[in-house]
Amino acid sequence: MTDLSAQKRLAADELDVGEDRVWFDPEAQSELAEAITREDIRDLIADGTIRTEDAQSNSRGRARERDAKRDYGHRTGAGSRKGKAGARRNKKDEWVSRIRAQRSRLKELRDDEEVLDRTQYRELYNKASGGEFDSVARLEAFAENNYDVDIGGDD
Known part of the structure; x- marks a missing residue:
C-alpha cells in the first residue's frame, strides 16, 4: 500500500x-x-x-437514559449530590413561586369566587407576605377556620 x-x-x-x-x-x-x-x-x-468526514461527538444516549430516571426521582439521593441544599434549590426562587401562588389564589377568592371581602383579603395578603403560610392549602385552611368562609373542595 x-x-x-x-x-x-x-x-x-x-x-x-x-x-x-x-x-x-x-x-x-x-x-x-x-x-x-x-x-x-x-x-x-x-x-x-x-x-x-463528519466530526464525531460523544453519544447522548446514556445521558438521556439517566435524565429519564431523574425525571422519576431516581439517582437523586444524598450520594448523588454535590453542593448544599441552597445551591441545588435557591431559597429566594422557592419563596417567589410560593408567594405568587398564594397571592394569585387570594385574588381568585376575592374577585372570581367573591368568598373574601376586602378587609379579609388584605389581612390574609399581609399574613402571606409575612411568611405565615407554607402553601396555598394552609392559606385556605386558615381562611376557612378563622373567617367562617367555605372554599370549594367539598361540593
Missing part, C-alpha cells in the same frame, strides 16, 4: 480539518499517489475523491 501521508496532510490543510477527518476514495489509490501538488489535491477534492 502506498504511503499517502503527504497527500493527507495537504488535503487536511486545503479542507481546513484535521488529518483524521480526511477521507480518501479507496478505489483511487493510484490517482492519489500521483497527486503531489496542492493543485492536484484541489482537483481531487472537486472530483469527490477526497472529502471531509
Whole structure:
C-alpha cells in the first residue's frame, strides 16, 4: 500500500480539518499517489475523491437514559449530590413561586369566587407576605377556620 501521508496532510490543510477527518476514495489509490501538488489535491477534492468526514461527538444516549430516571426521582439521593441544599434549590426562587401562588389564589377568592371581602383579603395578603403560610392549602385552611368562609373542595 502506498504511503499517502503527504497527500493527507495537504488535503487536511486545503479542507481546513484535521488529518483524521480526511477521507480518501479507496478505489483511487493510484490517482492519489500521483497527486503531489496542492493543485492536484484541489482537483481531487472537486472530483469527490477526497472529502471531509463528519466530526464525531460523544453519544447522548446514556445521558438521556439517566435524565429519564431523574425525571422519576431516581439517582437523586444524598450520594448523588454535590453542593448544599441552597445551591441545588435557591431559597429566594422557592419563596417567589410560593408567594405568587398564594397571592394569585387570594385574588381568585376575592374577585372570581367573591368568598373574601376586602378587609379579609388584605389581612390574609399581609399574613402571606409575612411568611405565615407554607402553601396555598394552609392559606385556605386558615381562611376557612378563622373567617367562617367555605372554599370549594367539598361540593
